[in-house]
Amino acid sequence: MTSPALVGATPVATVASALAAQPTAMPSITATNDFVVKFANVNGSGSASANELFAKAILRMGVPVSPRNIFPSNIQGLPTWYEIRVTEQGWLGRRGGVDLMVAMNPQTWNADVREVEPGGYLFYDNSKYVPPSKLRSDINVIGMPLTEICNATYSDARQRQLFKNILYLGALSVMLDIEPQVIEQLFTEQYKGKEKLLDSNVKALHLGRDYAARHIGRIGLTVRRADKVGERIFVDGNTAAALGCVYGGASVCAWYPITPSSSVAESFQSYCQKLRVDPETGKNRFAIVQAEDEIASIGMVIGAAWNGARAFTATSGPGVSLMTEFLGLAYFAEVPAVLINVQRGGPSTGMPTRTQQADLLACAYASHGDTKHILLFPEDPKECFDHSAAALDLADRLQTPVFVMTDLDIGMNQRLCAPFQWDDRREYDRGKVMSAADLESGKDFGRYLDVDGDGIPYRTYPGTHPSKGGYFTRGTTRNAYAQYSEAGPDYLYNVQRLLKKLDTAKTLVPQPVLRKAAQPARFGVLYFGSTSPAMEEALAALAAMDLHVDAMRLRAFPFPDCVPEFIAAHEQVFVVEQNRDAQLRSMLINELEIAPARLPKILHYDGTPITARFITSAIAERMRTAHGDRA
């Protein structure tokens, strides 16, 4: 066994000289603005804010980054990782592989060391001796006595822990050539009005930098100032969805805490407190209730929406399971409701802190009997904002539940995306609501009567008129005038009208986004939601391999007519999803009567976000097999 490439444990000037001192030259990864750094931490150790600063510093240098939190369902003491892809080309999906591991957690040491790409870098705290057998000879090992320095500098136990993070941030800034002024500026913004904290953080940063300058130096990975970020913002999908609900006019929010959706309601609360308080009275133009469970949450949403307020809840898979009876009521009684479903790994408690797109069937057909619900599939935080606001309009227009199907990958990771936009002239679409004047003018009111031929009836809000427009809402069958009836024709009129309404919905939901290949393509690919950034990169990689695929990104269910047309126009259409059972594919087969063989499935469902590498190799392999078949 060759000796590990130890750097920093013995005082050397730079990595390069350490490498040069080695008997056999080892190829080191060199890359500028295109590499992956992963931080292995213990959760609750204060590393999260230092890691975010690292990401933001690179962004401020004009280089796109795409970070991902990989965290346990726990508050303190368990392993947590923060993986940052530095990508001047702007590929925001997870790449896979690690070029630089910042290994701060002894618990996960072995796995973390194993994950580094050959020729990559391992940065660790060498205050305690690590035997060479615990290291690798094909990577660059960089030690820094973080604990020793902190213990020598700080007397307070908390400071010793917290500044360890800032120390490694300082060291990394030297190793990767990140501009220290940028980090200092971020500190200034973060500690505005808390000058004492600002000073001590800047001091810790330079303590780390000084050590690295003397003992480590630059490594093969470099951040170089660029101009590739532009006007884009850096935000997580849950914050964006919450803001979409603020702008979209939700005034009632009922929710029950569940990972990974809790921060939707919490952000809604905090934005409302800033933006929705009546300046004259100091009173709130919103009502938020943390309910006793998800059943009560959706019940409150339905009650509020029935009574004419815009209402939403945020939840995840287990919550949707609990809500299903109510969802059937809202579908059948035709009451608007908006649900932000931040999907996580299922079934059951599943993987609460991992990502999946595995609730499609549970949501599209939630509840007993023949039910169908509207689903929207945002691809990033920008669409979380847009779709949440749109969902409130759609729910009112269509008088039915609308799900915004985001997931943990979008919801809980900061993502670079287009800035939020709002047209101040925009009015809310409250749908078909009859006013007292409409009723007074003698218009016929049948709550479940299809007047316009689009399947959508008119409704009234309670309290509108003393003698007209009142009706009794129920989950039992009734005739077009809301009178109890179990007569076959009355039932058929209703359920067929509901199908017609779903047809109308096809034209109102966000339409698919088509990306034609550079050349005529025999194959197509369908995908949705958080698969988007990995798919964009995969399509570019496939094109570079001369493999051309037309791609369609679905943004909603029910599927607009262009979806079957797209499938019909290709020999085969790959369906790429992040679940085990190819749920979207089942829906395509079920709803559009497509022959299953036309829809090969490409599935990724281990709880980590899908990567471009995975998609590229899966599609390339199948296309080559198919080409081979033909030859």
Added chain:
Amino acid sequence: MTYLAKPKLHHPSLAQNKVCYTRRDYEGRVSTLCAGCGHDSISAAIIQACWEMDVEPHRVAKMSGIGCSSKTPDYFLGNSHGFNTVHGRMPSVLTGANLANRSLLYLGVSGDGDSASIGIGQFAHVMRRGVNMVYILENNGVYGLTKGQFSATADQGSKSKKGAINTESPIDTISLALQMGATFVARGFSGDKKQLVPIIKAAIAHKGAAFIDVISPCVTFNNHAGSTKSYDYVREHNEAVNRVDFIPTRQEIVVDYAEGQVIEVEQHDGTVLLLRKLHRDYDPHDKVGAMNYITKHQAEGEVVTGLLYVDNDAGDLHEHLNTIDAPLNTLGAKQLSPGMAALEKINQRLR
């Protein structure tokens, strides 16, 4: 049940209340419940109370769950909007509706299966949230619509129509509501309209979570010897703590209180409750005392009725949430969307 439709035309000389409605204007469709059902008497009491209270029928939202009792909102206040929700979940729908428009009167009607079994969670939480409502539990100790199974309020040892003995201990909804923070707690008996109507009126005037448990015998499945929710049993064991007289704000207080002690209870809206105390030691402002009293008499097999607890300074959910006075459902984009300028500031902070 009867198959005769109610005539739409009203006699011209019917008395009108202050908002110009006759008592008939508060009626609903013909009841489909069994003849003699206690629930129909409660519907009649609701109609009477709303008429006497000058409530405009269309300003009431009737909410219910599933069961015989939950069907009744179709049988009163025909011009009001009603929402027959899912089993045991009326409280959450009522809460949401109340959040959307605080200016309506929310009348929740439920049964013992709906509130004490499947819906006990929501029952508890709607009380502790202080939702401004009148929650009437039509309590017959039996599942009528599914033909006679025991409910969670059936007394231990009571006998079903088929002869089975209930071995499980009962849930006392009055004690539960008290413990959960309801600020108006009363028990009535469907066979005693004289007591029930003023209780409902007082509950309507109360601001906060008002709960009324009404013992309502099921004539078909729970009115036999051995049942503790039968007309005979309740009449024999009824222990009324007080009689309520309800005095609207502008009306002069002229009631004859010759017998017993009378206390005045002024409500939020200026209305006055006159409690004719039948038991000297009973104080409806003393929550702990009320609990003791109820528990003690229950152990003796007595059904305590009357206004058992009232907190006149109670607040409601809207007060707790500090919501604006205007109903939330009247707000448009102007009041709800903070505008592009504010959004651009947010964008700037996210760079």
